Structures are given as C-alpha cells and as structure tokens.
Amino acid sequence: MEVLLTVKEIEKSFKDKKVLKNITFEVRKGEIMAILGPNGAGKSTTIRNIMGIMYPDNGAITFHQHNGKGIPRNKIGYLPEERGLYQNVKVMDILLYLAELKGYPLDKAKERALMYLKKFDLEGKEKVSVEELSKGMGQKVQFISSIIHEPELLILDEPFSGLDPVSQELFKKEIRSLADNGTAILLSSHQMNLVEEMCDRLFMIQNGQKVIYGTLDDVKTQYANFKCTIYGNNNIADLERISHVQRVEQEGDTSTLYLDKDVVPNTWLKELPENILIQELKINRISLHEIFIDIATNKNLIQEEGDANA
C-alpha cells in the first residue's frame, strides 16, 4: 500500500523532559493506523507535531505526494483531542467556514454537509445554532467538519471520547468506510476494545517511547501469549517450577501463569504436575487491553520481548 505519511525519529522536549523519544512510523493509504497509549504517553504531542501545531526538536515528518514545503493542510482532516465549535453560529455556517478554510468548493461542501448531517441523524439541524446542540451532536458536527473536504489523510485524536455506544458504532462504521475508500487514517485512543476491532496496524507508546509497532495480527501473535488462570490454593514456588512459565501473579487463591511464546497449550496442559490443586482452570491469550494496562502500570510483561528484539 502507498505510504502517505512518514514520521521518522522525531524527538520533542518540554523544558528538560523528553516527551517523545525516537518515534518512527508510517501511515498508508486505505488503512487505519492507531496510536495507543495511556494518558500522557505522548499521543497528542505526536499528532500535534504532525499537524505543525508544534515542531519536533529532531527528526522528520514527510507527507508523500506533496510537493513543496510545509504541511498540505487542505489534504488533511484533523479532529483534535481538545475540540469545540463557535457557540453562537449556525451549524451549516461553521461547516462551510471550515471547508472554505481548506479551500474546498462551497457548493460541494454544502452538499456533503447535508449528506453527512443526514447520515449522523442530524437532518434539519443545519440552521440550528451550535449552542443548542447536545454534546454528542456537537461531536458529530466536529467529526463532519474534519471530513467535509474529502481529506486524503484523516487524523483523529481520541475520536470516541465522550460518545455513547450508539454514536461510537456510527463513528466506527464511518471511519472504516472512509478507509475502505482509500483515506489514510491515523487515530489515537486509549479505548483498546474499540481499536482492537477496527485498526489495521497499531503503534503503542509509553513515556514517549515506542513499545509495540506492527499489524494487529503480528502484535497478537507476537505479544499476546497464552496465560493460564488457576483457582485453588497453591504455593507460588510450585507454580513457578512448571515449564514455559515466565512469571506468576497470585492474588488469594487465584494464580495467573504467564506462558512462553512458543508454548503449545495441549502438551503444556498434559504436563501439569499432579500436586497442583485445580478447582477451575482457564487458558486464553493476553488481550491488547491487558498489554495496554500492563504498559500503563509499567509492568514488564512484554518488556523482555522488547529488549530481545532491540
């Protein structure tokens, strides 16, 4: 797939604190690329650097298919994390203004605005003042404003925050269909379950550093190892002696065994020692959510993996 945006080794410091360290990734045409990470990891900072709202101290951001200097602002749609709309103006007025700023023809913009308002259940609201909209309606209008000019690259910073489940589904569907029509989409989120369902590739960031980067499938096979949860009163030392066990977490009678990457569940289960008390046993893969939580709480669940690769 064609690469639209390359972010190469960017670094950024606020005062003495380095908030971005050596961030490298690319966004391709027709794919959804997700930047994931806990609050304060550097997601919004990365995006703001791409948008030229800040400038990186080092590294380069390249927009392919863009001749000339600077950022091809009228080919990018951007929904910032901190977002809002002018309060005392009509919905259609503000949509047309934002389209005009992007240099998009007004008649086409009007057509698309009406089409999307209808799609997002806001038909007939075009003459309503923004201050009369509910929060969810406002977010829909903001989303429309970011895609009204048919951007080639769409950057969405936390697009789902504050949305109800129905609207979340609506947004997900629309984002997916935009990607299917060839738009390159870069989105950031901390809602793993949503992202897991829709993204093609992901970039996980923690403390301004890359933790994971790759396709969703790769990440799952590479990082989402099996884990085995056993209910029963067992000695932690006994559990740690079992083969393929990387580490054990125990909480009361519940023990979670994190297993090696190359474990084969069938054989491993057969080889379980007799002396272990099993009232209940569950074996499944670590979810992205757990990887995410582990990263956020700084456990080294995948740290070894990262080091091994480095």
Next chain:
Amino acid sequence: MRNSMKVAKWEIKRNMKNKTFLIGLFLTPIIIVAFMFLGTIFGDDSENEVIPTDIYVNDQLNLLSDLQNTVNQAGYNWNIQPTDISEAEVEDVLDGTENTAYLYINEQSLQSGNVPVFLSEEIDSFFMNQVQILATPLKSFQMQQLDLSNEELAIISSQITFEDTKVEESADDLEEQGSDLPATLSRLIPGIFAGFIMLSIVFTGMAIFQSASQEKKDKIAEIILSSLTPGELMQGKIIGYFALGIIQTVVSIIILLPVIAWRMDIPIMEYLFVPELALFIFIAVLGYLLFASIFVGIGATMADVSTAGNFQGFVMMLPFATFIFIGPVLSDPSGLWAQIGSYIPFTSPGVLILRLTVLEQWPWIEIIISLAILIVSILLFMKLAGKIFKVGILLYGKNATPGEIWKWIKA
C-alpha cells in the same frame, strides 16, 4: 494572505449576524443623536429656526444691496436693514434686544480691515462664522476703489475681518483680531472626524480580545489551526475587526451627518475633504493597528474575559491612557507634555490627532519622529503578539501569567 481574508470575512459575517453587535452598531450613533437633541430640548436656541436675525448696517459706502445679494445667495435667514445709529449709541439700542447685530461699514473700517460688529446678548452662536461671508462684497468694493499703488496693494492683500464686539465688552475690546475661522474649521473637522474613526475602530477592535479568548473557550482554535497558520489567523482577525470598525464608523456617519448638517450651519463636507484628512486617517489607522495587535495577543492569553488578571486588565486600559494627556495638550499643544505624549506609542495616535487639530503650524519634525516611533512599535508588537498568540491560543482553560508570556516571547 488568502487565508487571512477568509478569517476576516468570517469574523465580519459572524458579527454582522450577531444581535449584540447589530444593536451596538446602531445604538452608538443614535445615542449621540439623542444627546444632541437633549441639548436642544433644554437649551433655548430652538427658536433660532424661526426668528430671523436682524442686521442693521450703518452703511456709508452704499453697499447695502451688494450685501443683501450675498446674504440671499448664502441663504441665511437674515433681515438686513439700513440704520443711522452711531457706534456711540449702539449699546443703548441693543440693550434688551434679541438676535440683532449692528455692522459699521465706512471708509475707516475698510482701511483698517476690521468691521466692528455689535451683537445683542442673545444671538445664534454661529453668527460670527456666518458674517464672514460679507467680506467678499466688501473686498470687491475695495478693489474697485483702488488705483494700484503699493500702499493699496497692501490693503488688498490684507483681510477684512468682522470683529465680535459684544455689548458688555465693547468698551475695551474693539481692536481684537477676529480669528481665521475657515482655516480652523478645515483642521478641526477632519481632526474630530479622525478622532471619531479612531475611537470607533479601537473600541470595535477591543472585541478582538473577546474573539481570541472565545476561540480558546470554545476550544476551536486547534481545529482552525489545522487549516492555517497562527499568523494568518491573527492577521485575519485584525483585518476583520478593522473592517467592522469601519462599518461602525460609516453607519454612525450616515446617521449622524444629516443631523449635524441640519442642526449646525457649517458646510461640513467642504471642510472634511481636505488634504489634512489623509494624514489624520493614516494616524488613526496606525493607532488601530497598534492596539489591535496588543489586544489579539493578550486575548490569546486569557481563558475568559471575566477572568482577566491584573496584568490583562492593565493592558486593556492602555487605549485610555490618551485621556491623561487631553488636558495638558489642550492647554499647551506644543508643550512638554504634548511632546511626551506624541513619543509614547500608546498615546501618540490620540495626542497627535489632538495636537494637529489644535495647532496652526504643524511641527513636521515631531510628527515624523512620532510616526516613526509608532510604526516601529506596531511592527514590534505585531511580532510579539504573533509569538504570544501562537502559544496562548492553544492553552485551553487557563490564564497565562506575565512570567509565562515572557517565556513565550523569548522562545
């Protein structure tokens, strides 16, 4: 620049659709008109409209019909009659009359160039301006009479003025020179006009504050900045509010001018469009640019107008600093305070307009130095405002401290 114009257009459109702005737009001139009428309701010169002014001319040169023609042409509501009352008796005759004037036209007054005018206590306040019109027939009479000797040429080139000699002062003030009124008007009217333009665009410009901090409050700045640069956004706002200020001025003038023209018999248009006006307007525009750049920068540091800190409040007061200088400048337009005022960028537009309006001889060197300081300050403040704006506009929900602002400027 194209993007700036889009922002400017948007700001204009947004305000023109805003009820508060529209009400203010029309209310300002209407309030001014209302105050003018209030003055006439309580004043007593409303009768002037009806009662003609009686002009008695002690004419020893047979010029009465010429004078009558001139007055008819000017369309003044005057009743010109001949009289034999001498200057010595006139005080007694005038005592207790209203709207009456006595002119003494004789060889002596033509020679000296001063025509004594005796006025009743109650008379149209513009009478002394209007009576200057009679200078023309007198001048032409002088020309006819003279063979062109050197001495006579000197007389021709000297002006005839009508001397205000109110009854009470007649004894000692006979020799006082009449002022050069049309020349004064030709400075005064453009000066007042420019002052009005500046006030109205600077006040409209204060809305830039609102506009910049509102952008933060509504959290739309980052969306806007994904389409253009902070510099373009700032420029757009400055241009947009300038246009709004001009709209305000035009609306005010359209409403005010007919009223002024009706209430006062001054040919305003004639005095308004003089070369001086260009300089006055130039100064007014510079004044706007200075304050607009300061306002837009400071507006970007505030989360909300109502939460303005001391520092922001102080900056908002800057345009009013000019008022400190009004007293000293009027009492001595070339004095030390006037000069200081013209060299401080925040007060120089106002003080300059005020001084140039009052002064007969323009101090060109001071004007040039003052304009140079003003222009350099504008460039400087625009640059600073740009830096502050760039960071401040994205600092949502928080007021910036002077310390932080200083850091942004240094960055």
